[in-house]
Amino acid sequence: MDLLFADEQMAMETLGSNFDRLANSIDRIANSTAFNHQAQQVRAVELGGGPGLISMYLLACRRYAFCEVIDRALQPLEIGKKWAAELGLANISFRQASYADLHASGTSDFDFAFAEHALDLGLDSENGLNPLELPRSPVVPAMYLQLVGAMHQILKPNGCGLIGAGTATPSALVALCAALRANQLAIDWRLTLNRDGLQLYVRPNGPILFDSTEDEGLAILADALSEHKMPPAEGRSLQRIFSSGTKYFEITSENEDTRFTCAIFQAAGLAYLFQWNSKGYEAATIFSAAKLIAWSDNGLRDAKDRRIIHRFVDPRLSPFLTL
Numbered sequence: 001m002d003l004l005f006a007d008e009q010m011a012m013e014t015l016g017s018n019f020d021r022l023a024n025s026i027d028r029i030a031n032s033t034a035f036n037h038q039a040q041q042v043r044a045v046e047l048g049g050g051p052g053l054i055s056m057y058l059l060a061c062r063r064y065a066f067c068e069v070i071d072r073a074l075q076p077l078e079i080g081k082k083w084a085a086e087l088g089l090a091n092i093s094f095r096q097a098s099y100a101d102l103h104a105s106g107t108s109d110f111d112f113a114f115a116e117h118a119l120d121l122g123l124d125s126e127n128g129l130n131p132l133e134l135p136r137s138p139v140v141p142a143m144y145l146q147l148v149g150a151m152h153q154i155l156k157p158n159g160c161g162l163i164g165a166g167t168a169t170p171s172a173l174v175a176l177c178a179a180l181r182a183n184q185l186a187i188d189w190r191l192t193l194n195r196d197g198l199q200l201y202v203r204p205n206g207p208i209l210f211d212s213t214e215d216e217g218l219a220i221l222a223d224a225l226s227e228h229k230m231p232p233a234e235g236r237s238l239q240r241i242f243s244s245g246t247k248y249f250e251i252t253s254e255n256e257d258t259r260f261t262c263a264i265f266q267a268a269g270l271a272y273l274f275q276w277n278s279k280g281y282e283a284a285t286i287f288s289a290a291k292l293i294a295w296s297d298n299g300l301r302d303a304k305d306r307r308i309i310h311r312f313v314d315p316r317l318s319p320f321l322t323l
Contacts, residue, residue, distance in 0.1 A: 025054055119143060138213070140178050145179050190320060230286065235284025248271075249314070258279055
């Protein structure tokens with residue numbers, strides 16, 4: 001990277017070749033809902049930030065109060081420092097350090113840490129792994145462990161981290177989820193998205209929702225697709241299949257002479273919603289398990305004005321629900 005940022009002309013050519021990706025990253029982070037109400041008091045850090053263009057934009061539009069840019073290469077930081085000075089941006093700093101350095105000696109100073117395209121999440125294409133044969137105990141690249149270890153080290157206890165990428169392969173996601181668990185970072189499923197590239201939000205020592213890192217990785221992968229409603233006949237067969245998985249939610253309610261039931265099961269990266277009432281209505285929906293919280297909230301919202309006869313919520317799901 002030092003060679004690609006040897007001078008300003010080369011830096012502009014390097015950044016220009018990645019313009020669309022940079023613009024997408026800037027838009028996603030500037031519109032992040034992680035700190036809706038107190039964004040102007042947030043101290044943010046950009047890991048693997050190069051010259052810090054994203055941080056400069058966030059400060060210029062008053063999205064955060066302070067940003068630090070950290071990168072292993074010195075020359076991009078030097079150019080970023082020069083550009084920030086020319087723009088009159090005071091609340092920004094630049095530091096040369098590796099992820100391993102931060103993991104070993106970083107201090108918990110930041111509310112928000114983000115790493116956009118800082119990891120290669122294309123493991124399958126590089127090592128020839130068959131994505132149909134995901135290992136339950138994946139080999140986790142050292143860079144994954146170093147990045148998430150650094151993120152945990154520098155975040156405040158109530159902080160939030162974001163790992164962003166374009167596309168990610170199944171094996172890479174499972175390995176990344178294993179690295180997160182090894183460093184006590186839990187996925188915040190209320191914010192995490194994979195509809196327009198990966199936006200993986202994490203929090204230190206947060207609650208774990210799924211049984212395995214394999215399920216977590218597959219749930220993120222499936223989030224790239226929209227939910228799919230099933231006809232009743234197909235839904236009944238899938239109900240038998242998913243009922244051997246994990247039941248996370250079930251609620252039964254009554255309104256006058258009609259009884260309603262809503263249940264959600266999870267298996268691998270998918271979740272299954274079954275709805276039924278005593279008047280003959282029946283519906284089934286398949287969706288990414290990454291959206292299990294939102295669909296459970298919807299089930300509670302739908303039933304709240306009726307008399308609740310039975311309510312079951314898996315203890316791992318309860319901390320995430322808003323109702």
